[in-house]
Amino acid sequence: MKILVVGAGATGGYFGALLARAGQDVTFLVRPARAAALRERGLRVVGRDEEWSITPRLVTADALDTPYDLVLFSVKSTGLDRAIEDVAPAVGPDTAVVPLLNGLAHMDALTARFGASAVLGGVAKVVTTLDDNGDIRRLAPLAHVTLGEQDGTASARAAKIRAVLEGAGIASPVPAHALTAMWHKWVFITTLGAVTSLMRGTVGDVYDTPGGPALGPALLDEAASVAAAAGHPVPEAERAATLAVVSVPGSPMVPSLYRDLSAGRPTEVEHLFGDLTARARALGVPTPLLDLATLHLRVHQRRVTAGAE
Numbered sequence: 349m350k351i352l353v354v355g356a357g358a359t360g361g362y363f364g365a366l367l368a369r370a371g372q373d374v375t376f377l378v379r380p381a382r383a384a385a386l387r388e389r390g391l392r393v394v395g396r397d398e399e400w401s402i403t404p405r406l407v408t409a410d411a412l413d414t415p416y417d418l419v420l421f422s423v424k425s426t427g428l429d430r431a432i433e434d435v436a437p438a439v440g441p442d443t444a445v446v447p448l449l450n451g452l453a454h455m456d457a458l459t460a461r462f463g464a465s466a467v468l469g470g471v472a473k474v475v476t477t478l479d480d481n482g483d484i485r486r487l488a489p490l491a492h493v494t495l496g497e498q499d500g501t502a503s504a505r506a507a508k509i510r511a512v513l514e515g516a517g518i519a520s521p522v523p524a525h526a527l528t529a530m531w532h533k534w535v536f537i538t539t540l541g542a543v544t545s546l547m548r549g550t551v552g553d554v555y556d557t558p559g560g561p562a563l564g565p566a567l568l569d570e571a572a573s574v575a576a577a578a579g580h581p582v583p584e585a586e587r588a589a590t591l592a593v594v595s596v597p598g599s600p601m602v603p604s605l606y607r608d609l610s611a612g613r614p615t616e617v618e619h620l621f622g623d624l625t626a627r628a629r630a631l632g633v634p635t636p637l638l639d640l641a642t643l644h645l646r647v648h649q650r651r652v653t654a655g656a657e
């Protein structure tokens with residue numbers, strides 16, 4: 349299977365490196381600066397008592413001219429539109445496009461550009477970040493990719509992709525429905541993202557403060573109400589799993605959104621929060637805490653964008 353990973357960042361770099369290390373035919377679509385850094389240093393995975401690297405096969409958009417079997421989309425939502433145009437020459441009639449972004453709006457953008465039959469639903473569960481050297485730093489042992497057809501049917505190509513992922517050590521359970529799995533991850537990430545971003549602290553910082561333990565459940569109730577109104581109710585076990593993550597004394601857990609916020613970078617606010625609260629309004633679901641988180645992140649975005657001008 350010829351695999352193109354779009355973006356050699358925290359998620360794409362990690363999954364792509366695992367696939368390449370397992371002997372898969374992997375190429376990374378990168379922009380020139382990242383290409384130069386990777387040529388010099390290799391693609392290195394560090395942290396959690398491991399340190400290994402691959403020499404990645406790289407391509408830049410100007411040199412992309414043949415279709416791939418699988419395109420793994422792992423850019424942030426802020427870079428989505430540009431990446432969709434860049435990757436277009438790699439998407440042919442038999443290409444499967446699997447996005448690993450959090451949120452849901454990218455499904456519309458990818459489907460509009462490549463067609464519903466090309467695009468599968470996808471969810472990444474991994475905790476990685478790019479460190480100051482540009483290496484992939486693993487912060488937790490998770491490595492999951494859940495994927496499936498948008499219409500929920502079982503397909504041979506989804507099964508084949510799952511087998512390739514599993515062969516590289518990436519767990520790839522069969523979801524009941526990939527879009528529902530995306531909704532549930534969205535509920536999880538907005539709950540965790542709002543707890544940490546609103547309070548500007550780790551899960552432990554919030555949980556260990558008087559009044560803090562109530563925040564996660566309140567946010568989860570709001571986000572889960574939106575998902576339920578949209579036709580994707582969150583099962584009790586999934587709610588309990590989210591509560592378990594946001595209710596740990598001393599936990600250093602923060603999501604990638606919080607890392608961007610605290611580093612003064614743009615965040616995925618519109619993709620993760622703007623979209624969810626807009627859907628809540630359309631569905632008539634009140635979400636006062638999520639609205640506050642959205643405003644908080646928008647103020648940051650406005651400052652960062654103004655500073656960049």
Ligand SMILES: NC(=O)C1=CN([C@@H]2O[C@H](COP(=O)(O)OP(=O)(O)OC[C@H]3O[C@@H](n4cnc5c(N)ncnc54)[C@H](OP(=O)(O)O)[C@@H]3O)[C@@H](O)[C@H]2O)C=CC1
Pocket residue numbers: 354355356357358359360377378379380381382422423424425427430431432434448449450472473474475476477478604616
């Ligand atoms: N990090 C995590 O633990 C997890 C993240 N996610 C989600 O995954 C998505 C990706 O996040 P993450 O991997 O952390 O983000 P990163 O910023 O670490 O990586 C994104 C990469 O995409 C590259 N990129 C952007 N535009 C293009 C383009 N046009 N062509 C080629 N490369 C491009 C960037 O490269 P450049 O250097 O050129 O800017 C960057 O290296 C997000 O939606 C996030 O919410 C999901 C699960 C876990």
Ligand SMILES: CC(C)(CO)C(=O)C(=O)O
Pocket residue numbers: 450472473474475476537540602603604605
């Ligand atoms: C919380 C986490 C790590 C789960 O995969 C995530 O999705 C993110 O940080 O964006």
